[in-house]
Amino acid sequence: MKLHTLHVLVENKAGVLARIAGLFSRRGFNIESLAVGTCEEAGMSRMTIVVLGDDAQIEQVKKQLNKLIDVIKVSDITEQSTVSRELALIKVAAEPGETRAGVMQIANIFRAQIIDVGAKTVILEVTGDSEKIDALETLLRQYGIKEFVRTGKIALLRGQKGIKSTK
Amino acid sequence: MKTGAKLLVESLQREGAGTIFGYPGGSVLPIYDELYDAPIRHILVRHEQAAAHAADGYARASGRVGVCLATSGPGACNLVTGIATAYMDSVPLVAITGQVPTFMLGNDAFQESDITGITMPVTKHSYLVKRAADIGQVVKDAFYIAGTGRQGPVLVDIPKDVMTAQIDIEPPIGRARLRGYQPTYEGHALQIEKAVTLIGEAERPLLYVGGGVIASGASEEVRRLAELMLIPVATTLMGLGAVPCDHPLNLGMIGMHGTEAANYAVTECDLLIAVGVRFDDRVTGKIDAFAPNARIIHIDIDPAEIGKNKPVDVPIVGDAGKVLQSIIRRLIKKEGREMWLARTRHWKEAQTVRDGEDGLSPAHIIREMSDLLGDRGIVVTEVGQNQMWAAQHYCFRRPRTWISSGGLGTMGYGFPAAIGAHFARPDETVVDVAGDGSFQMNIQELGTVAQYKVPVKVVILNNMYLGMVRQWQELFYDRRYSYTELPAVDFVGIARAYGVDGIRVEEKEEVRPALEAAFTTDGPFVLDFRIEREANVFPMVPAGAAINEMIGRRQR
Numbered sequence: 157m158k159l160h161t162l163h164v165l166v167e168n169k170a171g172v173l174a175r176i177a178g179l180f181s182r183r184g185f186n187i188e189s190l191a192v193g194t195c196e197e198a199g200m201s202r203m204t205i206v207v208l209g210d211d212a213q214i215e216q217v218k219k220q221l222n223k224l225i226d227v228i229k230v231s232d233i234t235e236q237s238t239v240s241r242e243l244a245l246i247k248v249a250a251e252p253g254e255t256r257a258g259v260m261q262i263a264n265i266f267r268a269q270i271i272d273v274g275a276k277t278v279i280l281e282v283t284g285d286s287e288k289i290d291a292l293e294t295l296l297r298q299y300g301i302k303e304f305v306r307t308g309k310i311a312l313l314r315g316q317k318g319i320k321s322t323k
Numbered sequence: 324m325k326t327g328a329k330l331l332v333e334s335l336q337r338e339g340a341g342t343i344f345g346y347p348g349g350s351v352l353p354i355y356d357e358l359y360d361a362p363i364r365h366i367l368v369r370h371e372q373a374a375a376h377a378a379d380g381y382a383r384a385s386g387r388v389g390v391c392l393a394t395s396g397p398g399a400c401n402l403v404t405g406i407a408t409a410y411m412d413s414v415p416l417v418a419i420t421g422q423v424p425t426f427m428l429g430n431d432a433f434q435e436s437d438i439t440g441i442t443m444p445v446t447k448h449s450y451l452v453k454r455a456a457d458i459g460q461v462v463k464d465a466f467y468i469a470g471t472g473r474q475g476p477v478l479v480d481i482p483k484d485v486m487t488a489q490i491d492i493e494p495p496i497g498r499a500r501l502r503g504y505q506p507t508y509e510g511h512a513l514q515i516e517k518a519v520t521l522i523g524e525a526e527r528p529l530l531y532v533g534g535g536v537i538a539s540g541a542s543e544e545v546r547r548l549a550e551l552m553l554i555p556v557a558t559t560l561m562g563l564g565a566v567p568c569d570h571p572l573n574l575g576m577i578g579m580h581g582t583e584a585a586n587y588a589v590t591e592c593d594l595l596i597a598v599g600v601r602f603d604d605r606v607t608g609k610i611d612a613f614a615p616n617a618r619i620i621h622i623d624i625d626p627a628e629i630g631k632n633k634p635v636d637v638p639i640v641g642d643a644g645k646v647l648q649s650i651i652r653r654l655i656k657k658e659g660r661e662m663w664l665a666r667t668r669h670w671k672e673a674q675t676v677r678d679g680e681d682g683l684s685p686a687h688i689i690r691e692m693s694d695l696l697g698d699r700g701i702v703v704t705e706v707g708q709n710q711m712w713a714a715q716h717y718c719f720r721r722p723r724t725w726i727s728s729g730g731l732g733t734m735g736y737g738f739p740a741a742i743g744a745h746f747a748r749p750d751e752t753v754v755d756v757a758g759d760g761s762f763q764m765n766i767q768e769l770g771t772v773a774q775y776k777v778p779v780k781v782v783i784l785n786n787m788y789l790g791m792v793r794q795w796q797e798l799f800y801d802r803r804y805s806y807t808e809l810p811a812v813d814f815v816g817i818a819r820a821y822g823v824d825g826i827r828v829e830e831k832e833e834v835r836p837a838l839e840a841a842f843t844t845d846g847p848f849v850l851d852f853r854i855e856r857e858a859n860v861f862p863m864v865p866a867g868a869a870i871n872e873m874i875g876r877r878q879r
């Protein structure tokens with residue numbers, strides 16, 4: 157069992173997300189993260205899906221995804237050279253003074269932006285791979301995390317290679 | 324200018340939908356108004372579930388796409404069992420439903436249901452049509468998706484205001500346009516080469532063929548391969564009729580209620596050539612003990628079926644007929660294999676059926692029926708013992724003469740499906756083999772057969788039990804018949820009340836005359852056979868046991 161990153165090109169139509177999510181739940185596949193948005197090709201969206209499974213399970217996931225009429229292309233990019241990012245927003249308890257200075261120092265090291273400052277809280281914005289965000293979360297926990305959201309992973313192949321609807 | 328409803332009806336015509344099965348309601352009134360003088364025949368059923376099953380039976384008997392129509396909300400929901408039945412057996416179906424107007428969508432309006440959401444797990448694809456101008460293309464795409472690749476049901480949900488909108492558009496000509504849908508028909512050359520080698524080398528090969536062979540029209544190719552290479556054939560429940568029952572290489576049905584010959588052969592074979600099958604648990608029993616010593620070639624149009632339940636050595640994605648043709652072309656006729664063929668022949672001869680019982684035996688009824696109909700019959704069944712007895716004892720010689728709910732096992736399927744089969748093949752005698760329980764699930768369709776004089780013959784194997792469940796209770800629950808006994812019903816009386824003729828049969832001598840009376844009557848006919856109450860279906864592989872661990876026949 158390991159985490160696989162799938163890159164899925166789909167028609168940008170109503171109900172596509174429901175079909176994909178339904179397929180995962182109905183067949184008992186576990187989604188770790190899923191990110192969707194429009195892309196450079198008109199009428200299409202790109203999805204990045206992170207799913208946990210062994211080789212046979214991932215093979216089934218790919219085949220079942222491919223059966224959906226609105227799915228144009230599915231690629232497992234786990235073993236390929238990719239850049240991947242996640243975005244997270246973290247609201248941390250940070251009273252003015254020593255604590256706030258500590259939070260700001262950590263933000264600095266992680267190249268996170270401070271995008272809001274309140275009386276008792278600050279909000280950080282950070283992008284990076286999943287491990288970086290996990291590490292930042294762990295460090296900030298000592299100050300008290302009020303709220304935490306992350307987008308899920310998005311990924312692209314490096315260099316000339318790409319995943320297109322046509323070859 | 325014309326309405327969306329008119330465009331829908333024109334598009335259905337363009338796709339060749341000659342007969343549709345449906346039931347009206349407020350949300351589909353614009354469509355019904357168009358149907359009033361359209362050259363499409365509409366059959367009014369008595370329950371929407373029957374509309375879906377009838378369209379399904381029509382599709383299975385003809386190989387064309389079946390069409391059913393229902394109103395929004397309750398009408399659409401009543402289609403669900405029929406859609407799911409078609410989905411599990413890969414039957415090409417287009418289900419059209421009315422929907423509340425677009426501006427009320429999502430408001431829990433009167434008779435609104437999210438039917439695309441409800442049916443998503445049991446359709447191949449679905450559409451909620453939001454603009455009248457899209458109707459033509461959607462219908463074209465829906466028929467294309469339903470009838471190609473691995474076939475299946477497609478839902479088209481149309482809001483009422485879309486049906487009444489005025490547009491100036493013709494049904495599109497040309498092909499469907501779908502970027503994400505390109506089924507593979509030709510097998511991969513390298514895999515075909517590998518298959519050819521394995522088939523040449525095998526000492527104990529077995530063909531394992533299913534519904535995919537019927538769907539693809541590949542019966543001829545299966546027979547040619549079997550005869551050329553001297554390979555015995557086992558068919559699944561869905562594959563009955565792919566090879567004639569009396570062909571010397573046919574070992575009969577495989578699986579839970581399969582023949583000893585088929586089940587032993589799969590256990591001993593060294594090469595399994597699986598064509599258009601999906602390694603269903605009712606076939607394989609304990610999966611590790613299924614073909615334990617064999618290399619496996621798996622030919623299927625759906626890549627997701629290959630390797631899903633059992634790892635295979637040679638996967639071939641493609642149309643069964645096309646792939647078999649490429650394989651046959653490269654093969655050199657096989658001599659020998661005498662040992663293996665003799666062994667399978669021995670199993671076959673040892674399994675001769677004994678009637679044994681004094682009462683009215685279901686096997687006897689089915690065999691008499693088979694004898695009388697010869698090559699003229701289409702047998703549709705309900706679900707339970709009746710289904711298995713029909714599968715075991717009727718001699719199927721041609722594809723599309725056996726119609727049964729295999730994947731979902733839907734009680735109440737047979738009678739409406741038989742109605743659909745009649746409209747697809749009016750030249751054939753269509754028989755619904757029923758249990759008293761199943762028949763009561765869609766018994767109201769007696770009204771439909773009476774109204775349209777549909778000459779379907781209902782053969783009820785009446786044991787006054789939910790027989791198959793009772794059999795399991797007898798074998799695995801210490802004969803505690805919890806809620807499986809059904810009181811006697813005067814089926815002939817009910818039929819008469821609808822205007823349908825019938826006979827009740829209690830004696831063995833009456834079987835043949837009663838069947839003859841039914842088959843020579845022009846209209847519909849109900850035969851109520853009061854069979855031995857506790858007759859069982861044997862042989863049987865208990866759920867989860869190995870396929871060759873069959874429990875005996877008649878052990879009372």
Ligand SMILES: Cc1ncc(C[n+]2csc(CCOP(=O)(O)OP(=O)(O)O)c2C)c(N)n1
Nearest residue numbers: 707708709732734758759760761789790791
């Ligand atoms: C809609 C539905 N409900 C329940 C079942 C479970 N079931 C399978 S066989 C069976 C008994 C069928 O009884 P009957 O129609 O009288 O046929 P018999 O087995 O006696 O031939 C039942 C209840 C089913 N298959 N379908």
